[in-house]
Amino acid sequence: MANIFPFRGLTYNRGKIDDFSRVVAPPYDVISPGHQAELYDRSPHNVVRIDFCRDADPYETVPQRFREWQQDGTLVPEDAPAIYYLSQEYRLRDGIPRERRGFIALTALEDFGGGIHGHEATLAEPKEDRLKLMLACNAQFSSILALYTDDKPTLTDALREHVRSREPKVEAALGEFGTSRLWAVTDPGLIGMVQDALSRQEVFIADGHHRYEAACGYRQRRLAERSGATGGEGFNRVMMYFANLKEEGVVILPTHRLVRELPETPVRELDEKLQNHFHVRAFPRNPGGRRQFLEALEHPDGGRRLLGASFKDDSRYLALRLRDPETMQRLAPEMSAELRGLDVTTLHVLVMEHILGVSTRNAVNTDAVAYTHDAEEALAEVEAGGCQAAFILNPPSAGEMIDVSLKGDKMPQKSTYFFPKLVTGLVIHKVEV
Numbered sequence: 001m002a003n004i005f006p007f008r009g010l011t012y013n014r015g016k017i018d019d020f021s022r023v024v025a026p027p028y029d030v031i032s033p034g035h036q037a038e039l040y041d042r043s044p045h046n047v048v049r050i051d052f053c054r055d056a057d058p059y060e061t062v063p064q065r066f067r068e069w070q071q072d073g074t075l076v077p078e079d080a081p082a083i084y085y086l087s088q089e090y091r092l093r094d095g096i097p098r099e100r101r102g103f104i105a106l107t108a109l110e111d112f113g114g115g116i117h118g119h120e121a122t123l124a125e126p127k128e129d130r131l132k133l134m135l136a137c138n139a140q141f142s143s144i145l146a147l148y149t150d151d152k153p154t155l156t157d158a159l160r161e162h163v164r165s166r167e168p169k170v171e172a173a174l175g176e177f178g179t180s181r182l183w184a185v186t187d188p189g190l191i192g193m194v195q196d197a198l199s200r201q202e203v204f205i206a207d208g209h210h211r212y213e214a215a216c217g218y219r220q221r222r223l224a225e226r227s228g229a230t231g232g233e234g235f236n237r238v239m240m241y242f243a244n245l246k247e248e249g250v251v252i253l254p255t256h257r258l259v260r261e262l263p264e265t266p267v268r269e270l271d272e273k274l275q276n277h278f279h280v281r282a283f284p285r286n287p288g289g290r291r292q293f294l295e296a297l298e299h300p301d302g303g304r305r306l307l308g309a310s311f312k313d314d315s316r317y318l319a320l321r322l323r324d325p326e327t328m329q330r331l332a333p334e335m336s337a338e339l340r341g342l343d344v345t346t347l348h349v350l351v352m353e354h355i356l357g358v359s360t361r362n363a364v365n366t367d368a369v370a371y372t373h374d375a376e377e378a379l380a381e382v383e384a385g386g387c388q389a390a391f392i393l394n395p396p397s398a399g400e401m402i403d404v405s406l407k408g409d410k411m412p413q414k415s416t417y418f419f420p421k422l423v424t425g426l427v428i429h430k431v432e433v
Helices: 033-042 056-073 124-137 154-161 188-198 210-226 267-278 287-298 326-331 343-355 375-383 398-406
Strands: 011-013 076-077 083-090 097-108 143-150 172-173 178-187 205-208 237-244 251-253 256-259 277-284 307-311 316-322 368-371 389-392 418-420
Touching: 056 076, 056 124, 076 343, 083 154, 097 154, 124 210, 124 267, 154 178, 178 277, 205 210, 205 237, 205 398, 210 237, 256 375, 267 277, 267 307, 267 316, 267 343, 287 307, 287 316, 287 375, 307 343, 307 375, 316 343, 326 343, 343 389, 368 375, 375 389
Parallel strands: 143 237
Antiparallel strands: 011 076, 083 097, 083 178, 097 237, 143 205, 172 178, 251 418, 256 368, 256 389, 277 316, 307 316, 307 389
């Protein structure tokens, strides 16, 4: 179960920053080099300069910059320990206004499998980067996104009512990530209510696995440096944003695969291999066929899930429905039934590895596989010759993510994309060491 705590977070000083939208940024792992340069140009105090610094030795220059921002009053601490109510208003492609509500607090670090569960495999390089940054700065610049389940929006309703008549401490608009509004809540009774509710909840990390594991590594380093730690030290805790899975504002978007390198296989031979394992429905590669293809994937007959595929040398779009689920059991007996049942697992294990001979275990570390959340973009990339194949997926449900997490399994990289991403720079946890 989750043990959470208020903290005196650092936020940008309203007296020095007249437009918070110029100093916040997306999470580091979705920032391209071009976007990084744009964020640098927005403000000399944009959080990207400490969270995703482009200096030659960021682990040396960032701590100095972070100290300067505190000394000159750019970043100021909260007067009293607080939890932070956060509202994110955003729109998807349908244009309908949506809101995700939640709160930021510190959470006691623990290994996965107790009260905190992860669902995604991690990579060594980004974990090492985040660990080095934490060791250099003794700070956590961005929150981990976590989910809990409550049939009633009791906590978020209470927090919203508490701040209803107050101006937000931070308000920032950031493109597709919508408008974020943050309030500090210092009322002891309300904080106690939130702590009590979360103490009975299991928590599931939706986004930020690398940062969570880096925080665990940071804790181990600090524990090795001292004896007699009580568990209440800042390095034993991590900044986490909690959202209620049952609320409508929690959205998972699909993540489609673009494969740039495929073995040379004649279309007829590939078609036969697919037919051996899937019921295949073909659509002509034209605007009308594309529309029907995407509609069929989103609303399959009989409710049975489909994979979509488009190959460079094939004039069709293909909707694939697995013939026999036992095929996956034969190919991946070491996996739980919950993990084997995911569309993304069928794609990676059966289609990409078994049929096409593409090792997805290595692909995440190379340019062989790219990712996009836009199905139209993925299909256009194939037709323009930018890649050999595109695979269109429906997103896993939150329930599927939880089932896999509770089994202790890990989904393939880029299996879930919770939207909107949390904005970096709203509040910072400075770790007292």
